[in-house]
Amino acid sequence: MATINFGGVDETVITREEFPLAQAREALKNEVIAVIGYGVQGPGQALNLRDNGFNVIVGQRKDSASWEKAKSDGWVEGQTLFSIEEAAERGTIIANLLSDAGQIAVWPTLKARLTPGKTLYFSHGFGITFKDHTSIVPPADVDVILVAPKGSGTSLRRLFLAGGGLNSSFAVYQDATGKAYEKAIAMGIGVGSGYLFETDFQKEVYSDLTGERGVLMGALAGIIEAQYQVLRQRGHSPSEAFNETVEELTQSLVPLVGENGMDWMFSNCSVTAQRGALDWKGKFREATMPVLNELYDSVASGKEAERTIQRGSTPGYRQELEEELAELRESELWQTGATVRKLRSK
Numbered sequence: 123m124a125t126i127n128f129g130g131v132d133e134t135v136i137t138r139e140e141f142p143l144a145q146a147r148e149a150l151k152n153e154v155i156a157v158i159g160y161g162v163q164g165p166g167q168a169l170n171l172r173d174n175g176f177n178v179i180v181g182q183r184k185d186s187a188s189w190e191k192a193k194s195d196g197w198v199e200g201q202t203l204f205s206i207e208e209a210a211e212r213g214t215i216i217a218n219l220l221s222d223a224g225q226i227a228v229w230p231t232l233k234a235r236l237t238p239g240k241t242l243y244f245s246h247g248f249g250i251t252f253k254d255h256t257s258i259v260p261p262a263d264v265d266v267i268l269v270a271p272k273g274s275g276t277s278l279r280r281l282f283l284a285g286g287g288l289n290s291s292f293a294v295y296q297d298a299t300g301k302a303y304e305k306a307i308a309m310g311i312g313v314g315s316g317y318l319f320e321t322d323f324q325k326e327v328y329s330d331l332t333g334e335r336g337v338l339m340g341a342l343a344g345i346i347e348a349q350y351q352v353l354r355q356r357g358h359s360p361s362e363a364f365n366e367t368v369e370e371l372t373q374s375l376v377p378l379v380g381e382n383g384m385d386w387m388f389s390n391c392s393v394t395a396q397r398g399a400l401d402w403k404g405k406f407r408e409a410t411m412p413v414l415n416e417l418y419d420s421v422a423s424g425k426e427a428e429r430t431i432q433r434g435s436t437p438g439y440r441q442e443l444e445e446e447l448a449e450l451r452e453s454e455l456w457q458t459g460a461t462v463r464k465l466r467s468k
């Protein structure tokens with residue numbers, strides 16, 4: 123644990139130096155970690171845990187595409203790859219990495235195998251926080267912990283392979299054994315996190331749902347569409363509109379922000395750009411603040427959870443999502459993007 127000053131505010135966080143991998147392995151040496159679900163976060167966490175030397179098994183629906191993917195990632199049927207029921211039976215830490223809506227249908231299966239002293243692990247505060255909608259209420263004699271990597275499972279794995287890590291939040295909801303806190307931190311290190319910051323289940327889900335619907339995904343996609351449309355309507359070519367909206371953002375400016383902050387990116391642009399961007403930044407902030415507050419209210423009221431569950435438990439929903447993503451992919455904007463990406467190396 124170290125107290126670190128974040129922009130003037132002290133926070134207690136855990137770094138990999140303070141809680142090294144060897145300590146995490148020692149803390150979980152008697153545990154069998156059953157990763158249930160092999161979608162996006164499942165593979166990232168299971169493979170990182172396995173490569174970090176933990177005792178890991180995977181539980182997944184048989185005869186699904188994810189079952190085949192697990193096999194091709196080296197999980198062996200009957201040894202490290204099982205049905206959900208069998209993995210939950212064998213696991214002492216049950217890592218519930220099913221989709222948030224899918225967790226509802228599978229909950230009775232997991233609950234029946236959560237014998238005293240076991241640990242229930244999540245990567246989202248969704249199921250527990252919105253228990254009025256999910257009915258996920260763990261038995262009192264199990265530990266309930268959370269590690270939520272702040273990024274895609276794909277990036278978690280890629281960064282791990284490159285020697286880095288995604289920062290994760292962690293939380294303890296229920297400490298039946300007195301060891302829940304240590305287990306949560308050890309799991310955080312095991313899955314390949316960068317630094318770990320403490321939260322609670324409600325704060326995790328409120329911030330996560332806001333972030334992904336806001337700046338990280340929803341607002342990003344929306345503002346890109348708006349600027350592209352304005353440029354196209356004002357007579358600019360697809361190439362010009364796309365480069366000025368997306369390609370430059372991803373290839374030049376956001377990497378500079380990631381490297382050394384917003385002012386660093388600004389200072390690597392012309393003074394003309396800096397003056398204009400500083401003048402317009404406030405307008406964008408003020409214009410989006412009401413939308414972001416509306417979004418937060420929608421999350422906190424449970425409306426977003428209700429919709430996630432309602433849509434996510436509708437048969438054919440994955441197909442519906444695929445169709446919406448295909449529509450995005452086939453739009454002029456993103457078709458232009460595909461062409462621009464092909465031309466990158468030419």
Ligand SMILES: NC(=O)c1ccc[n+]([C@@H]2O[C@H](COP(=O)([O-])OP(=O)(O)OC[C@H]3O[C@@H](n4cnc5c(N)ncnc54)[C@H](O)[C@@H]3O)[C@@H](O)[C@H]2O)c1
Pocket residue numbers: 159160161162163164182183186188218219220221222223224225227228245246248270271272273274275276
């Ligand atoms: N996707 C990410 O990178 C990411 C990042 C941080 C946290 N999370 C959280 O991690 C958890 C897993 O997310 P994900 O995106 O990997 O999930 P996902 O949508 O990819 O689904 C994971 C697995 O759940 C299975 N599944 C869904 N419904 C099922 C059902 N009824 N019965 C049996 N299996 C079922 C699917 O086959 C799939 O293999 C969620 O709580 C999510 O909020 C995800």
Ligand SMILES: CC(C)(O)[C@@H](O)C(=O)O
Pocket residue numbers: 271272273274275330334338
């Ligand atoms: C990767 C994200 C957006 O951070 C995660 O929250 C998710 O739900 O997939």
Ligand SMILES: [Mg+2]
Pocket residue numbers: 330331334
């Ligand atoms: Mg999320």
Ligand SMILES: [Mg+2]
Pocket residue numbers: 271272273330333334
């Ligand atoms: Mg997230």
